Amino acid sequence: MTAPTPRRRLRHRIPTSLRRHWKLPVAFIAFVAIVATAFGAIRVRPYITGDPTIISSEITQNVAGTVDLFDTSATHELSLEIGDAEYDDMISAYEKDGDKEWVVADVVIDGTRIDDVGVRLKGNSTLRGLQGEGFDQAQGPPGMEGTVQVDPEDPTSLPLLIRFDEYVDGRAYQGMTELSVRPGSPVINEAMALSLTAETDQPTQRYAYTVYSVNDSATATRLVLEHPDEQYANSLFDSPGYLYKADASSRFEYVGDDQSDYADQFEEINAADSGTLQPIISFLKWMDSADDAEFDAHLADWVDVESFARYVATQNLLVNFDDMAGPGQNYYLWYDLDTKKLSVVSWDLNMAMQGDTSAGPDDSISMMGGMGPGGRPQGMADATPPEGMPQAMPPGMPGGESRGPGGGNTLKTRFLDSDAFTEIYHRVYQELSEQIYGNGLALEVLDEVAASMPTSDGLTAEALQESVDSMRSWIGERTQAQVQWIQPR
Template sequence: MRRRLVHRIPVRVRHYWKLLATCAAFVVVCAVVFSTVRVTPLVTSSATTADRVRQNIAGTTALFDPAVAHRITVTFRDEDYQRLLDEFWEEGEKSFLEADLTVDGTRVPSVGIRLKGNSTLAGLTRNGEARQRGFGPGRPPGGGQEPGPGGDAPVGGFPGGDPAGAPGGGARGGAGPGGFARASLKAEEPETLPWLIRFDEFVEGRRYQGHREIAVRVAGMGGGSTVLNEAVSLNVLAAADETAQRYAYSSFTVNDRPTTARLIVEHPDEGFADTLGGDGVLYKSLATGQFTDQGDDPTSYADDFKQITMKGSQDLQPVINLIRWVNTSSDADFDAHLDDHVDVQALARYLAVQNLLLNFDDMAGPGRNYYLWYDLDTKKFTVVGWDYNLTLTGDAKQGPHDASRMGGRFPPGGGAAPEGMQPPEGMQLPEGMQLPEGMQPPQGMPGPGGDTAGAQGRPNGFGGHKLKERFLASAAFKPVYESAYRDLYRRIYADGTAMNAVDSITTVLSTVAGYDQQKTATDAEQLKTLVRQRTEHLATDSVITSG
């Protein structure tokens, strides 16, 4: 019997079994001896651009022509959609499903679409039930508060918000009263959900007018029902010659569901990077990122940054070097050498415009909504803004040196949350989201990902960013920031650009199929009130009048 079993082994194996055994033993020894040695990849290839484009669909109309009412239809199988929902509900995974797309009459088969967003999706319900990691299991949209009239959002937003507006009495744009209003999202209404459309997910190398991805935006917290605030912000950014993604409004039809009017925005992918000029690497900050020194191992930063371009020819090391320097340099060194690492003028303008647009969810916000562009020629970083659906929703009286926070302004240096401002009992924060400094969760309330506030060494503050904080705290850079602020105030508010943008965008939106006249009129009027108040208030601020 034993001989028969032996003969079943191939002849070559039987002849060279000693050599094979020696090789196997060598592998085991290497695994044991060298398992603690970290291997650092060496990049030897030259700088290169994105994946090879094999097909670029021309279409009939420029996709991001903001003066045109566009048309988008999406068709997919319901069983694929239910599978996508199952994976998101059970595992938190946002996987792609295959769909057929038609853009302004041009058919694009087999595109990939997936849900997009973090805190935006926290209020998503399915068959009336919220996800376990949403704002509390089984709780209604709005973080556990009862929905307002029509079920759109909880009345008053976060408790403690001024009924007449945000804390401080300023008007709000786009969301109605309160500090934490949000759109109600239902899985049964895919035409209202936030989507990322990827043209090459199932067809390699395909682009649509040079775009690999586009985002179908949703209002989320505080953005009204039309996302008018984000469109206006992108409009004024472009008018002020600041880096901004392109946008347009489009009708949006999913299968045989009702048509809705949606804002579509250029996604910061490889194609967007090509518009930034020169040779460089684009890195996306993740919602879980903290901008803290975590050592030399690039894998330790996997939850902080994602490299978008030049994979294989460049790596994350420049970002690691920047993080370490910002976190360890002395104040004198920071003031003297920041310009060696970062484009100081561009940083000042980025921070000024976030304040002007009342964007609490910028690079220091809960979503960490920014990109880093590393110029390979100058060896300097530039901060690139992204995700402006929470702009123009805070306190119109926020000053140039006030810190933006959810629901309104906080004094310089942070300070405590407004008296009585507490999240709803039982509320669970979305993944990556943290509470404002000085704001304590109700007893027993889990923090992001189920951890209590401050767990795993994460700060308790609602965001925060060392580069932003050190720059704004430095007396050396105060003149640079204030000069940028004055210039951008004139370009955005004093010249009437923001007010004119509201009117022109509303006019285009009124021609888009699925547009809601009443909601658009309400959003536009609230936004105009905020723009008017902000223009008037800042006109008397010493930063503006001193220039």
């Protein structure tokens, strides 16, 4: 079985909007040339508020490889070769200042060698163990199933981002400029959540399990994801648009009209030089001033409400506490240039499908069923936390010192609190509940995921089967809890 993929058509090799608006970039280039001639050394700082085009970096060297990386019928292998000096530089930079520096490395994917790729650390909370905090929130506190422990002495334990064009312009691997190597093994929950999102016709990312090693180390089983880049953004939907990634420290609130004030909150994926933060700023400005009546009456003018309802319902059904409202602020925003509306693309689902199975559509999803004062589980405010769980949550976790308890997102909160959207949300929730759990889709996907997962030095067949059985049990409990929401048609 081949993993579900976003729509990718031949015509998307040239971005849609560039084909439609080719005169605009040409005119802009001519303007820049005239300005350079007229003003010489004088620096001109343009402030662009429009969205004239989407311009992608051209792929001039597409490494084909030997087999489709996302073909789940094949066993995939990925190995990295990083020099000792480069590796030490990468680790020490993060330990000192939290910097994620690119270093040069070589990679071999399914037998195809690619020299001089860029590699850097990837993630935020996952990496805190490198700075001596001793806690990893990527999979939860120590003691929770699937806990990830990062160790600089074990390079295979680190979450990494591989960039094929960091040192060689225009290079890609099977049309991708970036791959994300996820931490932990076997992280069945993340693969399940990615597959179920795709199976319910929602945008997501492709993935593959690989037998993974670094510098001829013992092998580990690792999940590898396509990392959203310009090509991903320009081929994910049929219509043209802009893709933005929310930063882990983003607040999703209006802070003024100056685009530079949002530079540390949203990253522009496919129009980084076009000044296209304006759609987000305009929406946040409207939402900041909209009272409840205005929000109810006109949210659909700004947001694809049906799509958003499906996103929110899916995160609940998958019991993902670290979605757009979670401490990691894990989401992308898509602005459709045809409809002029925003929608949400899910990202980083490694906290999904391992929490409380009893949550209903109107329950808040949070770690261990919800947090009480001080970051302790509800009902435990005056009790001792479970063994291995810290007395107080570190920054970034619910109850921590970062952006406030549990993150939060105004759009999601107001949407769920509004009676105007209760009907559509409950309708979508019931449909997805029936599709994912009532019709047995989750169990079918589990069988497919398990069949695609290779064993390795770090993952025995027995350990793999134990994880599969645990997930099967979780799905059974979640399905039983959904009986009241699954109504036969």
